[in-house]
Amino acid sequence: MADVWIVVLRGLQYAAGALLLGLPAFMLYSQQAVGPLGLRWPRQVLIWAAAAAAVAAPAALVTQTAMMAGSLSEAVKPATLAFMVTGMGLGQALMVRTLAAVLALGAALLLRPGRPMWSVLTLLGVIVSASFAWTGHGAATEGAGHAAHLISDVLHALAASIWIGALAAFAVLVVRRPAEDPAWEASVARSLTGFAGVGATAVGTLIVTGLINSAFLVGPSKALELWTSPYGVLLMIKLVLFGLMLGLAAIHRFRLAPLMARDAGQALPHLKKSLTIEFAAALGILAVIAVMGTLPPPAAL
Template sequence: MVDIWIVVLRGVQYAAGALLLGLPAFMLYSQRAVASLELRWPRQVLIWAAAALAVAAPAALLAQTAMMAGSLNEAVKPASLAFMVTGMGLGKALMVRTLAAALALGATLLLRPGRPTWSVLTLLGVIVSASFAWTGHGAATEGAGHAVHLISDVVHAVAASIWIGALAAFAVLIGRRPSSNPSWDASVARSLTGFAGVGTAAVGALVVTGLINSAFLVGPSKALELWTSPYGDLLMIKLVLFGLMVGLAAVHRFRLAPLMARDAGQALPHLKKSLTVEFAVALAILAVIAVMGTLPPPAAL
């Protein structure tokens, strides 16, 4: 039962962390495109995401402690929690994540939306995403490759969060389109075009760091035997879903974004459907990763 809660809490943290980085980052690099829209919903979404993470991270700390201590009764004892927080890298990372989430919640509630606030929230989002590397397989690598694997894992998490956060932003923008508003359509078209460079960089980073991480977690000798382990099965599912996301992103970039600039009425139905599918696939990948984090990789078997 504890294992199930660990997976669920991992998934919640991944989704909330992606929003906490990807959404304020989107507001920064798309500021010129969306400034005239005077968007209010990003603040509301970030409040919920920060609150969810501020609850899920300490809950995950308790669940992890219960798994290591053998029971929930043992986990709630101060000595058990203190050992986890002071003696385990996983506990320290969860505490940092909790603090970053609490600071993000406070900043979102107290500061006026704008570039300074988005910058602060982006920085806190980077801290949250980076902390995932310390609670994953990257932190367990030993020897000379430890730093390389850990840094690669951090970059992987940051790039994924930027992409998923942008998807959430576009999905809400398209979903909340006011009827017959040419200026709104033009702003969204500019933001879609402007995301091309950021999205390409994120995909490139994910591919490169994914290969690096796989070299450590799978190893060349077992690359063709992924189906022999549960971790390998999930990795293949993740790769298929990632390929689907890349395909949909290419359709947005090269077909729907230009069409949006020419004829918003024709582009919007297709864009809304494909963005919904891509965001759903992204959430599915986060769920797969949440399970993968609890399984031994092939290289460890």
């Protein structure tokens, strides 16, 4: 039962982390496009995301401690938790994540929406997302490759959060479309075009760091035998979903964004459908990696 809770809590933290970094970052680099719209929902979403991370991270700490200690009653003892927090990188990362999430919640509640608020939340989102590297397989690599794998894992988590957070922003923008508003249509078209550089950087980073991580976790000798392990099967599913997201992102950039600028009425139904599919694929990837983090990679078998 604890294994199930670990997966659920990991998935919840991944989703919250993506929003805490990707959404305020989107509000920063898309300020000229979406600023005039006076959006209120990003603050509300970030409040819920920060609250979810602030609850899920310490819950994950207790659950992980229970797994290692053998029982929940042993895990909640102060001495056991103190050892987990002070003596293990996993516990330290979860505590840092909890603190960053609590600070993000306070910032989202107390600050007014605007560049200062988005900047603070983006910084805290970087801390939350980067901390995932210390609670995953990247931190377990030993020897000369430890630093390279850990850095790659950090960059992979940051790039994923940037992409998924922006995707969530676009999905909400399209779903909450006001009736016949030329200013809104122009803002969405500009934000789609403006995301091109950020999105390309995020995708490039994901591909490069994904290859590096796979070299450590799968290894060249087992790259053609992925179907022989549960981790490998899930990795193949993740790659298929990533390919689907990549294809849809290309359609958004090169077909729907120009069409949106010319004829929003024609572009919007296609954009809403493709964004829904892409967002579902992103959630599927988060669910997959939540499970993958609990499984031994092929290189360790």
